[in-house]
Every structure is written in structure tokens, then in C-alpha cells.
Amino acid sequence: MSKIELPKSVMAAINFKGGTGKTTVALAIAEGICRLMQKRVVVIDCDFQCSASIALLGRRTLNDLIRRNATMDCLLLSKLAKRSGTRLRERVAAAQFCVSEAAGLMHILPGSPDMPRHERQIVASFLPKSDINAAYETAAAKMGDQFRSLLDEFDFVLIDCPPGLTLFSEAAIRAADGIVVPTLPNEISFAAIDHLRAEIARARPDTPFDDLLVGTVVSKVRQKNGSTSHRTHVESIERLLDRVAPQFQLLKPYLPYCRELEGATWRDNERSISFAMRYGQSSGMVERLVQEFASRCGALMARRQHASGAGRDTRREAHGR
Numbered sequence: 001m002s003k004i005e006l007p008k009s010v011m012a013a014i015n016f017k018g019g020t021g022k023t024t025v026a027l028a029i030a031e032g033i034c035r036l037m038q039k040r041v042v043v044i045d046c047d048f049q050c051s052a053s054i055a056l057l058g059r060r061t062l063n064d065l066i067r068r069n070a071t072m073d074c075l076l077l078s079k080l081a082k083r084s085g086t087r088l089r090e091r092v093a094a095a096q097f098c099v100s101e102a103a104g105l106m107h108i109l110p111g112s113p114d115m116p117r118h119e120r121q122i123v124a125s126f127l128p129k130s131d132i133n134a135a136y137e138t139a140a141a142k143m144g145d146q147f148r149s150l151l152d153e154f155d156f157v158l159i160d161c162p163p164g165l166t167l168f169s170e171a172a173i174r175a176a177d178g179i180v181v182p183t184l185p186n187e188i189s190f191a192a193i194d195h196l197r198a199e200i201a202r203a204r205p206d207t208p209f210d211d212l213l214v215g216t217v218v219s220k221v222r223q224k225n226g227s228t229s230h231r232t233h234v235e236s237i238e239r240l241l242d243r244v245a246p247q248f249q250l251l252k253p254y255l256p257y258c259r260e261l262e263g264a265t266w267r268d269n270e271r272s273i274s275f276a277m278r279y280g281q282s283s284g285m286v287e288r289l290v291q292e293f294a295s296r297c298g299a300l301m302a303r304r305q306h307a308s309g310a311g312r313d314t315r316r317e318a319h320g321r
């Protein structure tokens with residue numbers, strides 16, 4: 001059992017580039033936290049492709065929730081635009097397809113394919129009082145507060161972001177105590193992280209990107225011709241990362257391109273299997289990654305608490321003077 005204490009916090013798996021492993025990494029981290037730390041985790045699906053929702057609930061259950069307007073985006077629309085009193089918590093569902101160690105601990109706040117339409121309706125509901133930019137900002141801030149409200153009932157909130165910038169990823173950026181950036185080992189993917197830096201600087205002007213970044217997870221590292229080639233590839237990734245931008249805060253180990261991770265988000269109608277079976281040859285690596293992730297989250301939250309304590313002291317002193 002892990003001795004690392006994961007702090008109660010909201011983390012977002014984000015990268016504006018598509019297909020970088022956000023959902024795969026988010027689910028692996030979430031299941032790893034359940035397995036190693038026995039925390040109650042909720043994954044928020046901010047992507048209208050609904051990959052995380054399909055993986056954890058199965059298509060049939062998700063389609064049923066969509067038909068009944070019982071997804072996260074429907075709730076936010078009625079809460080923000082129509083002032084309904086239903087709590088976001090009431091749309092959280094227990095995961096049906098997760099590793100056996102995560103049963104009862106792992107939860108999902110499902111998204112729906114209607115999210116793009118719902119986000120326009122949410123923004124429109126703020127328009128009578130403000131211009132389009134202010135309406136967008138207000139909506140994102142309120143949605144972010146809603147996401148954070150789940151900390152009242154869960155130990156850990158992990159947001160699976162969509163590719164690109166949407167109202168839901170804006171809300172995730174506002175809600176997050178920290179971010180984890182899944183990336184592929186190539187230059188185009190690293191360049192996308194600079195775009196992310198710029199957008200986060202705009203959306204969170206008070207928190208420097210480096211204070212939010214828990215780490216970059218490099219995934220789909222090919223192990224083509226045995227260990228020598230793998231080592232060479234890893235060394236070239238590190239040279240590339242050094243060159244492209246400093247301070248990626250790489251989380252290790254890197255995740256390999258492998259069959260188990262390729263299939264990790266496809267689980268519909270699958271019987272419950274153990275963590276070791278789900279992640280196969282990569283299960284040890286995923287566990288080490290989760291430990292490293294948890295310890296970085298702990299350090300980040302401790303730094304933040306320290307800084308806000310110091311800020312309070314300075315304000316108190318200034319007041320007393």
C-alpha cells in the first residue's frame with residue numbers, strides 16, 4: 001500500500017492537441033490512485049467525444065443517461081441558465097467498467113455529444129447582462145466552481161479535457177489546482193504545450209503555468225528493436241525536450257506504446273479485471289507514474305498552502321501596522 005498522501009485536489013489532464021493520450025493517462029492515473037491509495041475518485045468528462053464516459057459506463061448506460069438529459073452538461077445548463085437547484089453530485093455515477101481494485105471508489109461525471117450546443121446555450125444565458133467575452137468568462141468561472149464543489153464528496157477530482165479550447169476546458173483550467181499534460185514523443189506535440197502555456201496565462205493570470213504544472217507525461221514511446229533502441233529513443237526525447245522548452249517537469253517513467261494501453265479505454269461489456277491484468281506489462285510503470293504524480297501533487301499543494309499562509313501573514317502585518 002502507498003505511503004504517499006495524495007492531497008484533496010482537482011487536477012486536469014489537458015493538451016490542446018488531439019490523440020496525445022489524455023483519456024488513457026487520466027483513466028490509468030485514476031485507477032492507480034484507487035488501487036494504491038484507496039481514494040474516492042471522480043473523473044469529469046469534459047469531452048463531447050465522451051471517451052472516458054463510454055469507457056467507465058459502457059455505451060448502453062451512457063446512451064440512456066443522454067436520453068434522460070442526465071449528463072454533466074445538461075445539469076450545468078439547467079443550473080446556470082435556468083437556475084435549477086440540482087447539485088452536480090447528483091449526476092455522478094459509479095464506474096461500471098473499472099479495475100476490480102477501483103470498484104466502489106471510481107466515479108464518472110459523464111459528458112454528452114450535445115456539449116458544443118449546450119455550451120452556446122450556457123453562454124447565451126449570460127448575454128443579456130454582458131458582452132460575449134464577459135459572458136464566456138462568467139460561464140467558465142461558474143462551471144469551474146461547480147467542478148470544485150465535487151471536492152466536498154470526493155477525495156480527488158480528475159478532469160479529462162477535450163482537444164482544443166472549449167467552454168468546458170476553460171472551466172477545467174479555472175477549476176484545476178494543477179494540470180498534467182499527456183504528450184506524444186514528437187516535436188509537434190511539444191509545440192502544442194507552448195499554446196497551452198499561452199492560454200493558461202490568459203485564463204489564470206494570477207497563477208504562473210509552472211506553478212500549475214504537475215508534470216508532462218510522455219506516452220506511446222516505441223520500443224521497436226529491443227532495449228538499445230528504446231534507450232536511444234528515450235535519450236532523443238530528452239534532448240528534444242531540452243531544446244524545445246525548459247521546465248516540462250517530465251513525469252517518469254515514460255509510457256510505452258503497447259497493446260494494453262492501446263486497449264485501456266475500450267472496456268464495454270467487459271468483466272471486471274484486476275489492475276495487473278488491465279495494464280499488463282505496463283502495470284508496474286503505471287504504478288510508479290501514479291506514485292510520482294501523487295507526490296508532485298502533494299508538493300504542489302504544500303507550496304500553495306505555504307504561499308497563501310505567507311500571503312495571509314503579510315496582509316495581517318500590513319493591517320496591524
Ligand SMILES: Nc1ncnc2c1ncn2[C@@H]1O[C@H](COP(=O)(O)OP(=O)(O)OP(=O)(O)O)[C@@H](O)[C@H]1O
Nearest residue numbers: 018019020021022023024163220256257258261262
Ligand atoms: N501508450 C499507448 N500505447 C498504445 N496506444 C495508446 C497509448 N495511449 C493511448 N493510445 C491510443 O491512442 C489513441 C488516443 O488516445 P487517447 O484517446 O487517450 O488520447 P486523447 O488525447 O484523449 O484523444 P482526444 O484528444 O481525442 O481526446 C487511442 O486509440 C488509445 O487507445
Ligand SMILES: [Mg+2]
Nearest residue numbers: 022023047051
Ligand atoms: Mg480524450
